Amino acid sequence: MKKEVMTANKAVAEAVKLCKPQVIPVYPITPQTTISEYLAQFVADEEIDAKYVKVESEHSAMSAAVGASGAGVRVFTATSSQGLMLMHEIIFAAAGMRTPIVLADANRAISSPLNIWNDQQDSIAQRDSGWLQIYVENAQEALDTTIMAFKISENEKVLLPSMVCLDGFILTHTVEPVEIPEQSKVDEFLPPYNPKHSYLDPNEPMSVGTLADPDYYLEARHSMQVAMENSLEVIEETCKEFAEKFGREYGLVDPYKCEDADIIFVAMGSVCSTLRVMVDELRAKGEKVGLLKVRAYRPFPVKAIDEIVKNCEKLAVIDKNVTFGIGGALFTDIKAKIHKDAYGFIVGLGGRDITPESILEVYEKTKNPEKEVTWIGLKEE
C-alpha cells in the first residue's frame, strides 16, 4: 500500500489499472480527459494488458464498450457532460444487454449555454437508464468506489452497468492524499470477470442484443428492476467486504451526526465535505443538525434513508441538478419515498462555488421555510 497526492481522475485511473479491464474505449472531454490520458499511458507502458480503443466519439466509446462487454471481457470507459449526452442511447442499450461496464463520469453541466464546470445534471439525465449510480465525495472514495463498482456490476444478482460519479474539477482536478491498495489484495477482492450470460464464442454461438416483442419486453425490463433491487444488498455486502479488506467503510448512504438531529442535510458528491464541516460549526452553536450523504442514487436506498432520518424533523435536500418544473432530482425522489418534511435547494449549477454562506442559507431556509424549492445564490435580475 502506498499513499500519494493525486487528483480524483488519477485515483480513478489507478483503480482501473488495479481492476485489469481488457478493453478501454474512451474519448476525451473536459474534465474527464486526464483519466483517458492516464489510461493511455498505462497501456502504452504495458502496465495494463488491455486494448485501448481510440474511438472517434463518446457514442462510439459506449458502443465499443457494449460490443466488448457483450463479447465477454471486463470493460471500463469514462466521460463527462456532453459526452454522456451523446452516449445516452447506448447507455440504455448497455443496461438492457446487462453488460457490467463501469463508467466514470466527471460530473459537468450540460449545454446550453455551454459550461464546462461542475454540476450533476449529466448523470442525473441518465438516471432512468438502468445503470447503478454512485456519487463520491473525494479522490479516495473515487478510487475505492471504482474498484467496488466492478464487483457490484459483475455480481450475478445484478449484472447492470455502474456509473461512478465524481464532481468535475472539484474532485477531478483537485489533488489530495490517496491510498492505493496493493494489486494482490485487489485481485483477491475482484476475481477475473467470468461471463455466463453473454459472450461471443464460435464454439458456443449465441445471439446478443436481440429484438423482443410485446410478449417479452415487459419481462426483460422487469428483470432489470429486480436486479436493481438486488443491487441494494449487493452494494452493502460489497462495501462490507471492502472494509474488511481495505479498512475503509462505505455504505449505500453515509450518515454524519444524524442520530439526534432535528434537521438533516441530504446531498450527493463533493459538497458533502463542506457540509460535514458546516454540521460541526452549526452544532458548535447549539444547532442539532446532521448530514446524510447519499452514495447510491440508483438503486435509491429508501430503507437506508428512512432508517437514518426517522427521528428528525426536517430534511434539507441539496441538488446540483434540476428537473425543470418540479425541483431537484434527489429532492423529488425524497419527496416521493420518504415521509418527512423536506425542502429542496438547487445549488452550484454550472460550477457556482458552494460556500459556507450558501450552506447557512440552506439551513436557515429549512428552519424557516418560505417555499418548497429554493435556488441558492441566485443573483438579482
Added chain:
Amino acid sequence: MIEIRFHGRGGQGSVTAAEILAKAAFKDGKYVQAFPFFGVERRGAPVMAFTRIDDKPIDIRYQIYTPDYVLVLDDGLMNVIDVFSGAKENTEVIINIAEEFKGKVDVPVHSIDATGIALDMLGRNIVNTIILGYFAKKTQVVSIDSLIEVIKETFPGKVGELNAEATKKAYEMG
C-alpha cells in the same frame, strides 16, 4: 489550516506550483489539498490556483477567499487583478518582481526577483518552483527538503536538477 493562493498566467505553472507545494507538505506529514481555479483560460491569461495545508484531514471544498498567503508569479498581473483580494490582517504576499514592491498596502509584501534567478539559472522565465523556495524559507510552512524532493519527482532529469538548484538559491534569499 493554512490557505495559499497563487496568481499567475496560463502557462507559467501556477497549478503545478500549487500541487508541488501540496505534495511537499504531504511529505512533511500534513494533510493537503490543491486545485486550480477552474476556467477556460489559455496561455497568457491570468489564472489562479489554491493550496490548503492542515494537521487534520481537509474537508472543505470551495475556493480560497481569505488566503493566509498569496504568491504572485508575475508582477504584471497586479495591474490587471486585485491580488490582495480577501487579504486578512496577517496575510503575507510574495511577489515575483525585479525591484522592491513599492505599493501601499496593509499587509506585508515580500519581493523576490524570481525571473532574474530563472533566466540566470534555467535560461528561461519559469519561476513557479523558485518562488516556492523563497516561500518555504519566509514562512516555514513547508520544508525545503520535501520541496526539493517533489520538484525532482515532478521534473525528472536535468530540468529537475536545475529547478532544484534555483529553488534552493531562492530559499537562501528568503
Added chain:
Amino acid sequence: MKIPEEELLAPGHRGCAGCGASIGVRLALKALGKNTVAISATGCLEVMTTPYPETAWEIPWIHVAFENAGAVASGVESALRIQGKDDVNVVAFGGDGGTVDIGLQSLSGAMERGHNFTYICYDNEAYMNTGIQRSGATPYGASTTTSPVGKDSFGENKPKKNMPMIMAAHGIPYVATASISYPEDFMKKVKKAAEVDGPAYIHLNQPCTTGWGYPSSKTIEMGRLAVETGSWILYEIENGEFNVTYRPSERKPVSEYLKPQKRFRHLTEDHIEEIQKLVDSQCEELGL
C-alpha cells in the same frame, strides 16, 4: 459453382419472400465459415433474424443500435484479440442507411483505426425496414416514401453517394463492390476481405422485392440487370490497386433495368436518357 453446404443462416427467419439480404448474408457466411462472429446494425436483417426467443444465426452474433455497427465491431474485435482469438473472423452487416447515412462516422472511425474486420453493406438503396424512405444510397430517379413522385418531383433528385470510394479514401487494404447475383465473385471477395490484415469493406448490391417493386422471383434477375447495364459495377481495390472484376460482354440499355421496377415506373424517356448518361459516365470513369 459448388458452395459450402453448411448453412450458417438458418431458415425460419422473417425475411420477405424473395429477400435479397438473406441471400447476401447466407453467401457471406458460407465464405467465412463457422469461426466467425457477426455484428448487425439495426435494420431489416437484425429484425428478421433475431425476434426473441428465436435466432437464425448459427454463429455468435451481436446487435446494439442503428448507427454504431462500426464501433460495436471495434469493441468485439478488440475483446476477441485481447483474448488471443486472432483467428476468429469478425464481420459486420449494415444496411445502406446504417452505413452511408447514420452509421458513417462510426464506420469511418473503425476503418481509420485499422480494426481487423470486414464490413459488408447490404445496399437495397433505401430504408426498407421503416417502409422505404430514401437514403444517401438511393439512386437518381427512384421514388421512395420520402422522395415521392409529385407535381414538382420525379423522385430522388441526387445520385447515389459513392460509399465504396469514401471507404477507399481511408486507405484500408481492401474495398470491393459486389452483387448477390454474382455469388462466386462475391464470395471470393468476402474470403479476400477476411484474409487481409486490417479492415475491409464490401458494398453489396442487394435488390429488394418490397422496396423496389418487382415480383419476389426476380431478385437475382434485378441484381444481374443492375450489373449488365452498368448501373452497378463490380470492382475491387486491393492495397490501392483498382480492378474491375466483371465486365458485361455487352452493356444492356439501362431501361431494361429500370422498367421492371415500380420505383422507376414514373420516369419519362427523358429521365431514362439522363440516367443512361449518368451510368455511361460512371462506366467510363471506371473503365468499363
Added chain:
Amino acid sequence: MVSLGCVIKTPGNSRNNKTGSWRTFKPILDKEKCVDCDNCIIFCPDSSVNKDHDIDYDYCKGCGICSNECPVNAIEMIKE
C-alpha cells in the same frame, strides 16, 4: 422467464418458425430436367434447398427465385 439481456443461446432455433405457411405458390422440381447447376441452392433466401435439390417445404416461402433462376425451367410454381 426471459434470459438475461434476451440473449438467445440456441443457435439457429428460428427453425421453430415454419415459414412454409407463408407460401401461396409452391415450387415443384422436375429432377429429370435438373442439370445440377445448383442455382436453386445458391439463391434460396431461406436455405431451403438441400444438396440433392430437395425443397424443404417447411420453410420455403414460395418466392419463386429458384424457378426464375433455373436455366432449364425444371422448377414450376404451382398454386398451393
